[in-house]
Amino acid sequence: MARDHGFHPLRVTRVVDETPDTRTFALDARFPYRAGQFLTFKVCGTLRSYSMSSSPDTDAEVCVTVKRVPDGLVSGWLHDWLKPGDVLEASGPSGSFCLREDADKRPLVAYAGGSGITPVFSVVKSALATTRREVRLLSAHQNGGSAIFRGALDALAARHPGRLSLCHHLDDRDGLVTAEEIGALATERADYYVCGPEPFMALVEDTLAAHRVTPERILIERFTPTAMVHEAAGPPEPLAATVTVDLRGERRTVPQRPGETLLQSARRAGFTPPFSCESGDCATCMARLTDGEAKMRVNNALDVDEVSEGYVLTCQAEPTTPDVTVVYED
Ligand SMILES: Cc1cc2nc3c(=O)[nH]c(=O)nc-3n(C[C@H](O)[C@H](O)[C@H](O)COP(=O)(O)OP(=O)(O)OC[C@H]3O[C@@H](n4cnc5c(N)ncnc54)[C@H](O)[C@@H]3O)c2cc1C
Ligand code: FES
Structure with missing residues (x-):
């Protein structure tokens, strides 16, 4: 069987404050991975997944970037307790929010909201480093202080003039992201990458559908479970099975x-x-x-x-x- 189920110890080598509520943890890790994939950590017996913000094509370190969720069990623990030298149990890498093999000439359009920039940052770095694709990125945050990777993205755009078009959206300055703003980035034959809060992703999906983008062109990474709730009038009848x-x-x-x-x-x-x-x-x-x-x-x-x-x-x-x-x- 190909998949590695096991959890392995990974030592934290560096902790970087990205914003007041977001930290990057660099890990002493040697495994191969693809840009856009995530690791699953076991913290105090609880499992949580975190995308790698690093790219295997441009970064020497493997990094995950964690935004603190208010009252969040694992994100809070990682922020409050994890320091260089500590060891985490992790499994993976997993996930298919990755560059497509056959897409070298297609533009790449990405929409990221909040901590959703994490896997998008990884994918964008790899696309710029390993392909000749044009990349368009909308990175939306509540305000300038919460804009994760803003400086790093500006530096990336400066290194790739004419290939990376960057739109920093700040809610307190620009209002909430609109369908017009999303639609303005859409372009023929592109692949679309979407990761962010649910209402943001729903607006992006609806807008792309209105622009006749077919679902197979859209890659989506969901951070929050879309657990289906089966509401039944009373407890469901057990089957004879x-x-x-x-x-x-x-x-x-x-x-x-x-x-x-x-x-x-x-x-x-x-x-x-x-x-x-x-x-x-x-x-x-x-x-x-x-x-x-x-x-x-x-x-x-x-x-x-x-x-x-x-x-x-x-x-x-x-x-x-x-x-x-x-x-x-x-
Ligand atoms: C594939 C995948 C990749 C992910 N990558 C990242 C990443 O790169 N960076 C990152 O910061 N997070 C990422 N997440 C989200 C992360 O796994 C956790 O869900 C998040 O950190 C909250 O966990 P917690 O234990 O701190 O909060 P919990 O104790 O589970 O939740 C506390 C409260 O917050 C709510 N909540 C739970 N998750 C979220 C959320 N994501 N946003 C808002 N409210 C929430 C819950 O409903 C609850 O009310 C990813 C999730 C998945 C499935
Ligand atoms: S818990 Fe993630 S695929 Fe089932």
Whole structure:
């Protein structure tokens, strides 16, 4: 099996204050990765994913950049406690918010809001360094003080005159981002990269659709889970079928419930299975079906070989046969 599930120790070598609530952590890491990918960290038993702001094509260090979420468990811990010399447990790299192999001549248009600039910065650096593509970037923040990588982006634009068009949007100066502003960057045959708060991404998606950009041209990275909420009038009726979950050798069986994912069934069985994004993007929840079948609502993380070997994203997989067995492997 190709994917490395394991968590590995990574030492923090440097901590950089980007803005009052955003820090970059440089890591002593030697693994190969692609621009736009993320790592998943285990902090106090909790899993959270953070995109790499570094580019494998331009940066010697591997860096993640973390914005503190108010009352956020992991982002708060990383800001309050993590210092050079400390060791983090991390798995990955994962994710497909990356440069496409066949896109050397297509323009690249990116829309980033808040901490969404992190993977976009990585992708833009690689695109400029390894291709001849024209790059257009809208980087939106609440104000000048919260504009992550503003100076670094200006320096990048200066190093690539005529190739990187940069639009710094500040809400307190310019008002909220508008469809006109988004549409103004759209151009023929481009690939589009979108990462930011949900309302920002929804506006970008709607605007691009109005400009007849087809969905396969748009790559989206979601930081917040788009967990589907299945509201039912009362508890759903159990089916005459079962889900058997095997987590690190311990096996439990629960009745299937309509509309329930394998991850939800595993939790109902009393397990604490691994997960992070709950959006089908990170593969942290990946497990193997050894019996029965299941259909994934979204799969932005597993490749064709993994799926054919029986692996599923349990946060997205619903059983389609009466009895299924799912095994979480270490
Ligand atoms: C693939 C992926 C890549 C990511 N990359 C980055 C990155 O590069 N930099 C970065 O800073 N974050 C990134 N995130 C988000 C990160 O994983 C955490 O969700 C975020 O740091 C909040 O976690 P927490 O434990 O601090 O907050 P929690 O304790 O989980 O949440 C505290 C409160 O904040 C809300 N909340 C949770 N997440 C967010 C959020 N992202 N924005 C606003 N409110 C939220 C919750 O609903 C809750 O009310 C990424 C997420 C994914 C899935
Ligand atoms: S938890 Fe990220 S893909 Fe399932």
